[in-house]
Amino acid sequence: MESKIAKAIGLKHDPVAVVLTDEKPEDASQFKPGKWGCVMSMFANAARGRTTAFDAQTYGCWGGGVGLGFGNAYEQFPGGVDCFTRFLSSGNKEWEKGRQVGEALAGAAGKEFADDFLEGERYVKSPELVDQWLEDLPMTEIGSRYVLFKPLADMDSEREKPENVVFIVDADQLSALVILANYARKGMENVTIPYAAGCQTIGILPWREAKSENPRAVVGLTDVSARKYVRKLLGAGYLSFAMPWKLFLEMESTVEGSFLERPTWLSLQDSRQ
Structure with a gap:
């Protein structure tokens, strides 16, 4: 699946779909059972094009277990x-x-x-x-065996429905996404930036938002411990922007005719090249 938003904002890294499933792709990367690891380093690999998987024995660290819905x-x-x-x-x-x-x-x-x-x-x-x-923290026990981080381009929208989609963005792109999340909505607070672990801001927190009538996007990767682990893989100047699936589809539908086609944004894009 291709994203209109990703193209319009010049996303460098692949959008990542977060999928709950009972089936694990054969080529998915996964921590060894009981081995410590940072979930966000696996997320960074997904943003670089590789599907990663987690279950109740392979979530890497305690915060990751919470963030991916494996209880407390x-x-x-x-x-x-x-x-x-x-x-x-x-x-x-x-x-x-x-x-x-x-x-x-x-x-x-x-x-x-x-x-x-x-x-x-x-x-x-x-x-x-x-x-x-x-x-x-909205701790939860997911009903599926696996959590997948899957490049959105590899997702079959006819068969798969992710819980949320996560972009890795710089300051200009974050600004654009905040505007777009509010573009077709009432109010001015359709994006939230909570204090939590990096994995929690792409897992349980956007999942909680997804239960509301008008789910908000969640800005993350403000966890400095996680930033240390992803810097070599993604670079220094990035944050995450997690959209519950409903909001992602809404935002995708509003790209055409929005500020993303107007001179101010296009001039910013030109200056980045």
């Missing part, structure tokens, strides 16, 4: 959810359980993760705020 994978975090809330915030070294778990990790985990576990990633100020954030 944070319960599997070393030391459980209590240690995770401190890992994301102020660290585990100031309480007994956290120190004990951290000492065990020192010899079994990588140096960077062991340090973050004790000192905290400091993305949220306190464990209590992380608890509140967890309550706001």
